Amino acid sequence: MSIGNGTGEDQRYVVWLDIDNTLYPRSTRIADLMSQRIHAYFLSMGFTEEDANSLHFKYYSQYGLALRGLMKHHEIDAQDFDRKCDGSLPLETILKPDPKVRKMIQDIDRCKARVWALTNAYSTHANRVLNILQLDDLVEGVFFCDYADPNFSCKPERDFYDEAMRVAGVTDASKCLFVDDNLNNVKAAKALGWGSSVLYSEREEGNAMKEHPHVEGVDAVIGRLEELRLVWKDIFVETSS
Ligand SMILES: [Mg+2]
Structure with a gap:
């Protein structure tokens, strides 16, 4: 990896892919299973049903991640939380590799762009999902x-994107192309000057293709x-299909 500025820096784009509910469909309802586990975690801390619901919502809305709020306001062991929440999800029985997604990522021209994942999960969950989806390579x-x-x-949070760029060895924000299913995450990247910030708002199977709504930011x-093939046309290899 080439890190630094000036002549040493890799000039290619960096494609940043969110993982959960982006590389696999929201319709798998994994998000619901995650939510149930997080709720159970709040209950195990002694909160009532009502307080668990409101704090979960508050922390997720305020910090982008319930765990971030738990770490800020309560003394919890994040890795214990991760084992009991993401770690206990039956992903192997729910997730399946999708050849269309694999082919799409494969067709990103590596002479023009590098591909990274950018996730709010811990490495254990991130790697597990990528492995099951057969996208890790x-x-x-x-x-x-x-x-x-x-x-x-x-x-x-800005620090997260800045640190991601540092680790990937990219200093020019306009080289960063990002897709995520969370509007706040996409808006944050856009506000930082990332080259392209795309919101993935999953269309249910069977629904006809229709005009996408304009979303501010x-x-x-x-x-x-x-559809990233159409949005980021320039970085895909030519394919006959
Ligand atoms: Mg996501």
């Missing part, structure tokens, strides 16, 4: 939330992940 690196650090940052909205 297609990403150069995974930038994840370091739950081992009590002051870890996460999307949509993002560059594009896609309904299927493969």
